[in-house]
Amino acid sequence: DAKTTQPPxxxxxxxxxxxxxxxxxxxxxxxxxxxxRQIHSxxxxxxxxxxxxxxxxxxASLIIxxxxxxxxxxxxxxxxxxxxxxxxxxxxxxxGSQGNLIFGKGTKLSVKP
Amino acid sequence: xxxxTQTPSHQVTQMGQEVILRCxxxxxxxxxxxxRQILGxxxxFLxxxxxxxxxxxxxxxxxxxxxxxxxxxNFTLKIRSTKLEDSAMYFCxxxxxxxxxxxxxxxxxxxxxxxx
Numbered sequence: 001d002a003k004t005t006q007p008p009x010x011x012x013x014x015x016x017x018x019x020x021x022x023x024x025x026x027x028x029x030x031x032x033x034x035x036x037r038q039i040h041s042x043x044x045x046x047x048x049x050x051x052x053x054x055x056x057x058x059x060a061s062l063i064i065x066x067x068x069x070x071x072x073x074x075x076x077x078x079x080x081x082x083x084x085x086x087x088x089x090x091x092x093x094x095x096g097s098q099g100n101l102i103f104g105k106g107t108k109l110s111v112k113p
Numbered sequence: 114x115x116x117x118t119q120t121p122s123h124q125v126t127q128m129g130q131e132v133i134l135r136c137x138x139x140x141x142x143x144x145x146x147x148x149r150q151i152l153g154x155x156x157x158f159l160x161x162x163x164x165x166x167x168x169x170x171x172x173x174x175x176x177x178x179x180x181x182x183x184x185x186x187n188f189t190l191k192i193r194s195t196k197l198e199d200s201a202m203y204f205c206x207x208x209x210x211x212x213x214x215x216x217x218x219x220x221x222x223x224x225x226x227x228x229x
Contacts, residue, residue, distance in 0.1 A: 034217060043117075043204050043220035044156060051215075087156075100146060100169055101218060103156040 002104030003027065004088045009108045012082075018075040020107050022088030025069040031091045033064060035073045037084040038106070044087065047073065078111045085109070115139040117221035119205050125227045126195055134190045134224045136205030145188045146206040146218060147180065149173070156204065162188065192226075200228045 005023040012018040024033060034049040048055055048062045050071070055062045061074040075082055087106040118137045126132045138145050147159040161168040162180050179191045188207075192199055202225050206218040 032215065038156070041150075041202060041223070043206075043222045046217040046219060049215075049217060100158040100161050100171075101148075101156075102158065103148075105155060 002102050003090050004104055006086070006088055006104065006107045008105065009110070011110050011112055012075075012078045014080060014111055014113050015077055018073075018078040018082065018109055018111070020073040020075075020086050020088075020109065021070065022073070023070045024088070024090050027068050027090050033062070033068075033071050034089045034091070034101070035060070035062065036087045036089065036101075036103075037082075038087070039081075039084040044101075044103075047086075078109075080111050080113065083109060083111045115219075117205055117207055117219055119203075119221035119224050121224060122222070123225045123227070125229060128197055128228050129194050132192050132195055132226065134192075134203050134205075134226070136188045136190075136207075136221055137186050138188055138205065138207030139209075139219060140186070142207035142209050142219075144168075144208045144210065144218075145180075145182070146208075147190045148204045148206065148220075149201040150204065150223075151198075151201045159190075195226075195228045197228050200226055202226075 032049050032051050035047040036044040038044045048060050050062045064071045085106040085108050120135045145162045148156050150156045158171050160170040160174045177193045181189050202223040204220050204223045206220045208216045208218045210216040
């Protein structure tokens, strides 16, 4: 099972920031938090990842709490094309793993005009 | 930007037939994966592959499934005798290093497999 908890759905107005929360209270010290999104049955698209520091790239920002038990993905200016299911994933942490991803149900973000 | 490409985009097959799904991972990547997504359900891990052998597989990946890297570029998933419940989107992914190396997996856009 996925080690993360996300709200099933969220709405955001176009042009506003979308803040997507994720709880991962059992995360281990060497596990990263990864965010992916899936637009209408396309392949999952990598967005961003981090360990403990906040991260930013051209797509989004990732804010990780100091205790690392939760994080927030921020899309600074959401557009209609950001409507998708967003997945928060922590690396599977058993010995010898090649890092396969465990997907949960994610958050369905709907960006509205 | 380099992409993972998958062919065909849609495959329709009679139950009991063999099917091969093809993937071309990103060229400098070393670790390869197959996932599937049944309509309306979660994305599920099937198998990971490195150095010409399976690294890890899920319970879904039974004896009907096999993977191969027949040449330097292609990575294939074969289902020997398809069942109705094999109908799903199949996604290939690749990464330069496993997550222990802090590298994300990049996914293709999938093959929709429909079993009749």
